[in-house]
């Protein structure tokens with residue numbers, strides 16, 4: 001029967017996203033828009049010291065505001081279970097944004113920490129009352145100044161999965177002996193994700209069962225965490241997240257708003273909504289760590305790298321945070337004879353940091369790829385030629401095999417598309433009228449892998465296919481891509497496939513992070529489709545019939561279903577163990593990554609220092625391109641965020657008080673329409689032979705290398721090296 | 734205070750406090766949640782709606798000022814731009830999308846009326862090229878970075 005059907009060839013087609021119409025008509029219902037009879041509204045009160053104790057909380061004025069139901073503080077809030085200990089055997093244990101037991105003690109750990117929650121009949125009353133709560137504190141000494149703490153940096157904790165450094169030969173010695181050498185310092189500021197949809201939670205209790213509507217990148221981990229904090233079996237918690245208004249990592253952890261909304265709902269016996277203000281997001285949701293980096297490179301006169309040193313200092317919070325893997329790309333990009341990589345950490349009394357789009361590589365590639373460009377100028381070699389001369393055959397550190405390495409081809413194709421040959425190398429040598437023109441290039445690099453996911457696939461006698469998996473649609477076009485994969489795997493038309501996602505009641509989906517969701521879901525989907533076809537073949541031997549529909553009709557069954565994954569406790573544990581084993585095995589065998597080459601043209605106003613990005617070309621390798629339309633969007637989105645990082649984005653933390661000084665979209669500048677030129681994106685398209693469906697990640701690759709390409713172009717235009725992001729006008733004058 | 738206005742073609746009477754924004758009135762009182770809140774301070778454009786055909790950021794508009802006006806929200810929009818956006822993939826998460834659409838419709842009308850922008854040379858308003866579109870749409874942020882697709886879709890429907 002299957003032979004009679006041609007594959008539909010949906011994979012690789014630039015199909016429109018399936019939820020497009022819902023989103024262009026206003027029908028998409030985001031979390032903050034869910035309503036329940038008797039819905040109450042919450043607002044947070046934030047601490048105004050970085051560390052210490054609350055000695056008094058005056059809530060009378062707040063309670064007197066008409067419509068206020070209650071003011072919850074550490075004196076009257078219902079109990080919470082402590083944050084579960086993190087364990088590498090349970091990835092959901094890493095989902096807590098902080099280790100703080102909100103409203104359980106009088107302790108304050110960061111400026112902005114919620115110290116009270118007002119619940120009222122309407123949002124206006126809640127906000128008004130929250131502003132009237134007054135706190136008195138006994139502050140204790142706090143460390144909040146990142147730059148000042150550099151000297152106290154300690155090595156990051158290291159694990160086989162997240163090594164905090166690496167070494168080959170003696171890089172410092174080789175550096176000292178190198179005929180040409182550079183030793184450079186770079187800094188990057190803190191950033192905030194600024195997903196356009198602010199975090200919001202609607203929580204409702206039905207007896208001891210909890211339902212939470214919240215935009216999240218980690219439905220299953222949210223459920224596990226909420227169950228642990230409220231002492232419930234996981235099955236009694238439901239998390240719904242059908243639409244996520246942007247995540248970028250900021251919605252990948254449980255932050256105080258979520259816990260406190262569920263707590264407020266429990267305390268009042270009412271459904272409660274907390275829709276954070278933009279400032280509320282800055283105060284309670286961590287952002288990207290700042291970094292101080294050293295990149296030192298040594299080379300022979302013909303441009304062979306003899307030494308590469310890359311070290312970093314980043315921060316976490318005293319109550320949590322993510323040690324950023326800043327030097328990852330430096331393990332893999334260049335065939336240096338000697339390599340030294342080191343990641344250090346300081347712990348500060350600030351809101352803990354969290355991954356933001358390409359944690360590690362977004363900022364690590366800035367330093368590395370600028371340093372390579374500087375070296376090219378030292379050596380008087382074209383920066384792309386220098387990269388090609390140092391392109392490794394195998395992983396430079398240990399000779400491990402690359403599963404797919406096409407970086408040189410990206411540079412060749414990109415240079416042709418962009419017109420790199422028109423570039424005259426001399427800085428300040430190109431002009432357009434009064435504008436200085438510059439061109440720069442840089443490599444993009446992001447590691448690849450995949451998690452586990454449970455899934456069911458049902459094929460019905462009417463020819464339709466239903467795929468069910470609780471993954472997250474955060475804008476990547478995930479449902480569309482999976483429908484394309486299912487269509488091809490089952491030889492049915494794309495339109496016949498429907499994908500359900502965004503709900504913890506569905507089979508357990510993966511975390512939408514690390515650019516791993518598409519490959520992860522595809523792995524289980526392909527396996528389930530294989531099982532399904534096997535049952536169908538068995539059935540067809542009995543019934544005959546030359547189509548799926550025909551076989552099912554003749555067998556007189558309405559549908560058949562295949563599943564991957566187990567929902568039992570034991571099944572989940574063994575899934576997890578299998579995942580860790582596979583991860584360890586794969587890492588021993590291959591280095592897997594998506595890669596690419598960026599080309600940027602800028603023009604700089606010689607009088608004002610204003611930088612405009614006028615042209616962009618990127619050629620990327622993301623393995624199989626499931627949907628070229630949404631894949632281009634993913635890459636462009638990363639590049640746009642990278643433009644912000646290059647030129648304007650910076651979260652300003654007061655080094656004396658630890659308070660974020662620009663918690664708004666009017667003072668933290670993300671790129672707008674006028675900042676973004678047409679971005680030419682293309683793909684090499686070679687499948688990765690070691691990944692499910694040949695798919696590598698696309699969501700984070702785009703941002704890596706962008707700031708370096710801009711900085712290199714700015715240098716070419718102006719002759720100035722800016723090694724401290726963002727490249728603001730003051731640094732060019 | 735009681736106010737009367739027309740919303741998406743039908744007459745509505747609302748009881749609002751004088752400090753309530755049009756955005757909150759739409760979302761909370763009328764259940765028209767297609768209009769989004771991204772900043773509540775005029776910085777992102779997610780809350781853009783049309784008032785008598787002109788684009789406004791509804792978070793900075795007091796509901797009481799719109800007595801007697803005709804308000805159009807995304808729920809009341811039926812425009813070729815909506816399909817063009819899907820074709821050009823001018824959206825990802827979709828949170829900025831209603832604002833982009835209302836803003837673009839208002840922008841196209843401004844252009845038709847001969848309104849110049851900061852990049853219009855010598856105030857000679859002619860063709861709506863990419864640079865003009867980008868300049869005129871810069872009040873609408875998209876953190877997903879779908880800008881290229883949005884511009885392409887607007888160019889297509891601008892003709």
Ligand code: FES
Pocket residue numbers: 769770771772773774775776777778779780781790791792793
């Ligand atoms: S919500 Fe009105 S401009 Fe951002």
Ligand code: FES
Pocket residue numbers: 196245246475823824825826827828829830874875876877878879
């Ligand atoms: S599509 Fe997500 S903010 Fe524009």
